[in-house]
Amino acid sequence: MTGEFSFIDRLRTFATHPAARGLADDAAVLSLPAGEIVVTHDILAEAVHYLPDTAPDDVAAKLVAVNLSDLAAKGARPLAALLGYTLGESAWDMAFAAALGEALARHDLPLIGGDTVRLVAGSPRVLGLTLVGAAPAGGAPARSGAKAGDALWVTGTVGDAGAGLALCRTGASEPAELVRAYLRPHPMLAEGQALAPQVTAMMDVSDGVLIDAARMAAASGLAVRIAIDALPLSDALLAHAGNDCDARLAAATAGDDYQLLFALPTGQTPIVAATRIGALAEGEGITLSWQGAPLTLPDSLGFAH
Amino acid sequence: MTGEFSFIDRLRTFATHPAARGLADDAAVLSLPAGEIVVTHDILAEAVHYLPDTAPDDVAAKLVAVNLSDLAAKGARPLAALLGYTLGESAWDMAFAAALGEALARHDLPLIGGDTVRLVAGSPRVLGLTLVGAAPAGGAPARSGAKAGDALWVTGTVGDAGAGLALCRTGASEPAELVRAYLRPHPMLAEGQALAPQVTAMMDVSDGVLIDAARMAAASGLAVRIAIDALPLSDALLAHAGNDCDARLAAATAGDDYQLLFALPTGQTPIVAATRIGALAEGEGITLSWQGAPLTLPDSLGFAH
Structure with a gap:
């Protein structure tokens, strides 16, 4: 019982925005300019989205990052956060709160509200974050806006x-670069804001490039083809996993990248650094190529929840 | 795995607002007038906020109602909802989705996004709802605005x-009227909107009149006194529990009422039907009276999370 109050007291040390009303009111009240807002709510659940032994500061940073990544995909400017938190062991809770404060501060993102609950002991944690952002002036891109003939970039x-993730499991x-990429994804906020006026469609890569590209194509009523040899892999991954077709398919079907996947009319160059990995065309479904030749689809295109 | 998709498909049958983007995008995009928005996120957790054998339609209705009650306390007009949902047994999930659609439709409240997750089997459900509302033109009341000399109303x-709740536990x-009051609370939205321009402070009664009045007084830097004999009790409760001091203290320390508690300058009459139950004064803490005489505080003022 004291746990909730000390946890909320810890949150109050950084929930100082007027909209938060000291986390002591029924709801947050936020002043906004006229226009569109972007709202997202993503959950991280213990043993589903993170391994039970993951450090609380990594969980907090990731909870913020995966939600910011959804705003990035909309080119949105983050405005405020609300936390839905299941209390557990007190030291973990307090470490989480401290790390949450740091992660939000890095993005100048005020915590303005939320809720906490103490579940039956032993229940897995279920951590939710709601973010409110300001949509870009020209409108927020959707997954569904790609046109036949557009190039696909990441x-x-x-x-x-x-x-x-595979390393953490063992x-x-x-x-360290690979472990860090899993534990501490970097939301592409600046890139999303820069790209929003230019792209025909945009989304973040949360479940794997192939499955997410297939989702963009389906939402746009198109087919997509991806050149597996064109996928941008880091030096660390190339050194760790090699550069053959299987290694590239593994990279293309792995989740948690939180890069931005977007469509641009052919001939346009993206305003931020990115790699062209394929194209959208009339039709439906996804096709792959490897060194110019068709490639059979893998059994799984990515992480299916 | 199919569970998530059939559940989301069921949600899509009523998530038809353009902001929802078919529940197929990274985030919802909502057009707003200039001004203040009210944002709230409340959780209902199995075995904490509802008994495990509670019917899914009751849980869905209550999840919507408790969150709407937070908007009501701000005099806000509901605009949109995002659901954070832990999947479980499929028939329960589908019944929940159907009832959620009905509850949202009753308040003309579009579902525009959210997230689902399948926990390890046997984990208690953790259901979160985020609501976005439009604040009243004159500003949203806070808990902290009460003035010394104000009367306290409910x-x-x-x-x-x-x-x-006690009946359900047995x-x-x-x-039926008492069981229904617990299972199907009625959010006082119209009352909250009408009262917002008039009150100096307002909140909803979620944990009990005494604890919530004490919170309003503390937030306002004041003391509060409540006449236990003035509390409005229903005929059903009077018939069930009697009208003595103990019965009234039980009513004053029980949660889940979701009525509105508000402060008004003495002499003003509230614009909606309400009962004057006490007053705010310089000082701190809560004092009770019974038939004009001071009354010792009960051990617990209400439901402390």
Whole structure:
């Protein structure tokens, strides 16, 4: 019982925005300019989205990052956060709260409300975050806006987090770059804001490039083809997993990258660093190529919840 | 695995607002007028906020009602909802989805997004709802605005839900009015919107009149005194529990009423039906009276989470 109050007291040390009303009111009240807002709510559940032995500061950072990644995909500017938190062991809770404060501060994102609950002992934690953001002036891109003939692009590199997850499952902490890519994803907020006016469609890569590209194509009523050899892989992943077709398929079907996947009319160059990995066309479904030749689809296109 | 998709498909049958984008995008995009928004996120957890054998339609209705009650306390007009849902047994899930659609439709409240997760089998459900509302033009009342000399008022009757919970715990279904008050609370949205321009402070009664009045007084830097004999009790509760001091204290310390508790300058009459139950004054803490004489505080002022 004291746990909730000390946890909320810890949150209050950084929930200082006027909209938070000291986390002592029924709801948060937030002043906004006229226009569109973007609202997202993503859950991280223990033993589903993170391993039970993951450190609380990694869980807090990831909870913030995966939700910010959804705003990034909309080109949105983060405005405020509300936390839905299941209390557990007190030291873990307090470490989580401290790390949450740091993660929110890095993005100048005020905590303005939420709820906490103490479940029956032994229940897995279920951590939810709601984010409110301001949509870009020209409108928020959707998954469904791609046009036949558009090229498909992705920011950064893919597959690092998937390799990092496999390493964490074995208890390994090296290569550190891969483990860190899994534990501490970087939401592409600046990139999303820059890209929003330019793209025809955009989404974040949460479940794997292939499955997410297939989702964008389906939402847009199109087919997509991806050149597996074009996928951008990090030096760390190439050194760890190699560069053959199987290694690239593993990278293309691994989740947790939180890069931005977007469509641009052919001939346009993206305003941020990105790699062209395929194209959208009339039709439906996803096809792959490897060194110019068709490639059979893998059994799984990515992480299906 | 199919569970999530059939559940989300069921949600899609009523998540038809453009902001929902078919529940197929990273985030919801909502057009708003300029001004203040009210955002709230409340959790209902199995075996904490509802008994494990509670019917899914009751849980869905209550999840919507308790969150709407937070908007009511701000005088806000509901605009949109996002659901955070832990999947379980499929028939329960589908019944929940159907009832959620009905509950949202009753308040013309579009479902625009959220997240689902399948926990390890046997984990208690953790159900979160985020609501976005439009604040009243004159500003949303806070808990902290009460002034010394204000009278304290409450809408409706109190204690019905607490008696209903006690009945549900024994498996009883009568008196139906009390059981229903617990299972199907009515959010006081119209009352909250009408009262918002008038009150100096307002909140909903979620944990019990005494503890919530003490919270309003503390937030306002004041003391509060409550006349236990003035509390409005329903005929059903009077018939069930009697009208002596103990029965009234039980009603005043029971949660789940979701009535509105508000402060008004002395001499003003509230614009909606309500009962004057006390007053705020310089000082701190809560004092009770019974038939004009001071009354010792009960061990517990209400439901402390």
